Amino acid sequence: MTTDAIVAGLDPDRGVFVGGRWRPGGGASLDVDDPATGSTIATVSGGDPADAVAAVAAAEAALPAWRAVPPRRRAEVLRRAFELILADADRLTALIVAENGKAAADARGEVAYAAEFFRWFAEESVRPGGSYGVSPAGGTRTIVTHRPVGVAALVTPWNFPAAMATRKIAPALAAGCAVVLKPAAETPLTALAVARLLAEAGVPDGVVNVVPTTDAAGVVGAWLADRRVRKLSFTGSTSVGRLLLRQAADRVVNTSMELGGNAPFIIAEDADLDAAVSGLMVAKFRGGGQTCTAANRVYVHAGVADAFLREFGARVAALTVGPGATGADIGPLISAKAAADVTRLVERAVAGGATVAGRATRPAGLTGHFVAPAVLSGVPADSPLLGEEIFGPVAPVATWTTDDEVVAMANATEYGLTGYVYAGDLRRALRIGEALEVGMVGVNRGLVSDPSAPFGGVKQSGLGREGARIGMEEFQETQYLSVDWPDRVT
Known part of the structure; x- marks a missing residue:
């Protein structure tokens, strides 16, 4: 039909x-x-x-x-x-x-x-x-x-x-x-x-x-x-x-x-990087990033940042962009204004010193509200890209070295909906997760929504x-x- x-x-x-x-x-x-x-x-x-x-x-x-x-x-x-x-x-x-x-x-x-x-x-x-x-x-x-x-x-x-x-x-x-x-x-x-x-x-x-x-x-x-x-x-x-x-x-x-949300996605140095990247692809790009639980800020340990960015950047660059009915991975944003707002955030971050570490291709000829998925590294701590809910397929990445440091960065927001933690040591992951000021935490997984769980x-x-x-x-x-x-x- x-x-x-x-x-x-x-x-x-x-x-x-x-x-x-x-x-x-x-x-x-x-x-x-x-x-x-x-x-x-x-x-x-x-x-x-x-x-x-x-x-x-x-x-x-x-x-x-x-x-x-x-x-x-x-x-x-x-x-x-x-x-x-x-x-x-x-x-x-x-x-x-x-x-x-x-x-x-x-x-x-x-x-x-x-x-x-x-x-x-x-x-x-x-x-x-x-x-x-x-x-x-x-x-x-x-x-x-x-x-x-x-x-x-x-x-x-x-x-x-x-x-x-x-x-x-x-x-x-x-x-x-x-x-x-x-x-x-x-x-x-x-x-x-x-x-x-x-x-x-x-x-x-x-x-x-x-x-x-x-x-x-x-x-x-x-x-x-x-x-x-x-x-x-x-x-x-x-x-x-x-x-x-x-x-x-x-x-x-x-x-x-x-x-609203401003979910941190935390990756420790002992995390399974393949699993973390796969989880982040879901947490960030499901629905084109237009979800309140979307990973909004990616915090990766400095010791594994280069390896993570190579793998994550390649995965993002491979995403296909186009109308949802064609089987594309990423569809359009909801409106022209939404697309313009996300594009503006990216441009401001790059002008402020961020680097594009991976970007998908937006095919020529598309007439809708499409934004190419992108990964930005070296995002300044005061960038609006880290402080605002992006609601689009853009992943800003920052680095950290101590658990206390990353928890402080993650909690430095008025929002507290969702967070994500990837770590090899489950006790450490739980300790970080319990320290996050959020209602829901994905531990070594990139999806938290479940009808049987309390969402909020x-x-x-x-x-x-x-x-x-x-x-x-x-x-x-x-x-x-x-x-x-x-x-x-x-």
Whole structure:
């Protein structure tokens, strides 16, 4: 099936999904462009604040019945969603490639990852937490239970249009919540496809509502001002996260935030260099470097820096650049601005004394937002390339000599999402990893994302966790009941 046919099947002229009905929105339409060509592949009807309020009303109306559904039945719906996403992997992969631009292999991996959240939380939904016990003073019994927080507003980014939606929807539904979702304006098509699959899986009308929009501030602002919305789960930049936290404070809305990153990738002198390079290729170039967990700064021990740069530079130079659908290793960045920003960072670093230690070839004739992957060595410590989240296929490399030195460099940032450590001595790797001020550490591996693990950061990289058991608890409130219980039976 062609991309045009896939898009037509989503009926983008009725791109707002409220109360189980697809309808035109009241806002401006969204032009969805292919980053590989710059051409428009779809125009999606966009929602406005009135649509946002209607979505909340639908979610509130559906909430009591969904909350009352036994966990086993909710689990069966989630399991069916997992199966349907995998069965529809070809179509979802094509959509992600078309609207996001990532390489086909990365897009297919995202689909499998997105589906897995429904399987994981299907299993977690039938294991409700709680406790029962005798109070220390006697005379009462303490019962602790967890119940759905209520209507949850979900805001997702463009870099993982399937997985960021399912990572939020699955635990919310498992907990018994109803949701309103605003996908990124750059990549709304995948969210529409996922919503259709959820309806097919048996999610009742109104439990999942989707409002694509060009007016993100208006739509999300309407949700945060609505007393019926009791949860905000946001993934995006730290700057936008700060703004949303200020708005959420007015009504003390329960919030989860997965924000920016500036991940250090540390290579010790006793590391397996082949393994470290292979891990770095994944950590840096998955999704073209446009991931919050991407290795942003590479710190290699001075004793092995030359050997590392030879091997890593050669691997990067061999990467192919082109449209994701062609089988290229690296696709385009999401926009012309993104490509210009990354290019500017590289040019400033080179002007400041950095050296290009390896660079792939950008074929002539490409019309999209392509940036050739590059390795830069000798990057000055004060370079913006080390201080800012690059969000592109560029790897700056600096050297170190002592563990204390590299830990200090790694922690010298306001971000604290992810870090990576490669060392032959596992105890040393763990010691360095535990010293990093981050929420997640890859030890001798270049991938940390897993639905069964708690995903999230510290410092200004966010609040709360997604995935694992705690991912469902983020959509629950704890309640305790103190029950009068005489110590003696009369």
